[in-house]
Amino acid sequence: MSKVPVLVTGGAGYIGSHAVLALLDAGWPVSVIDNLTTGFRFAVPEGVPFYEGDIEDADLLARIFAEQGIRAVMHFAGSIVVPESVENPLKYYHNNTAKSRALVAAAVSAGVPHFIFSSTAATYGEPEVSPVREDSPQIPINPYGMSKLMTEVMLKDTAAAHAINYCVLRYFNVAGADPQARSGQSTAGATHLIKVAVEAALGKRGHVGVFGTDFDTPDGTGVRDYIHVSDLAAAHVLALEALIAEPARSLTMNCGYGRGFSVLEVLDAVDRVTGGTIERQMQPRRAGDPASLVSDNARIRATLPWVPKHADLDTIVSHALAWERKLAEIRG
Secondary structure, three states, X not given: OOOOXXXXXXXXXXXXXXXXXXXXXXXXXXXXXXXXXXXXXXXXXXXXXXXXXXXXXXXXXXXXXXHHOOOEEEEOOOOOOHHHHHHOHHHHHHHHHHHHHHHHHHHHHHOOOEEEEEEEHHHHEOOXXXXXXXXXXXXXXXXXXXXXXXXXXXXXXXXXXXXXXXXXXXXXXXXXXXXXXXXXXXXXXXXXXXXXXXXXXXXXXXXXXXXXXXXXXXXXXXXXXXXXXXXXXXXXXXXXXXXHHOOOOOEEEEEOOOXXXXXXXXXXXXXXXXXXXXXXXXXXXXXXXXXXXXXOOHHHHHHOOOOOOOOOHHHHHHHHHHHHHXXXXXXX
């Protein structure tokens, strides 16, 4: 298969930077656009063409598509904090929906034939059945999930009208870091549980808040399907190959392991890996948090030759911890 030039939006961010590494490792030509609002220039490897700018800048996108000969877009740029989306919905409809529309329009104008979209299990809202399948009702309970769902619909309608196919990947809880510690979750004040927990284990935070202890789950805390970021990035590369192989086909798939862990189980894993004890502070539920989100991943396993390499909670924690230590060195 010919390896076409790929533009990664949000490629200086957490998941996007891992996708860049996965593409490079597999020999794909890669370029990155990122406005560095939450991304980091150091996360983009040397030699990768980098454009600091916004995905709603039509002139810049047209220039990138032309200069780099782009034939596929992997779209990660956006805002991702669920409670913030409840407090500031218009920010999320701008960053995640309106800007995505501008990006899709630019791709169509430039004749880019393939588009991979970073979506989320938050589009399912509070599913009545778990594990959650791709055909489960999509009833988001927060603006973050709705902003992503609107982009999914936009892609479906656009593909019906134009010569472009797409893959929507609905992520469950992404965690961990590159096993070689080339990248990881670097955002200050991050809300991802494993990131927060390893920061606490290294003394960067005094405690970890447990938001909600009265959910209808085995131990009362929220249950999530944690997927290693490098396994997720590998799924994107395989999805791109699938789109190129069958240009008339579009795909929508869950990205998770099909196994859930509660907040307390995750904190126990961090204690186990570090040999320490994190202080846990029980707090009220946060707005927009469902009790349990676990994937049915049968479709992605049947559609792509995807074999996760890091589907172990302690491994995910270990890689996150190693990155957190390296990040301290990077920042001096």
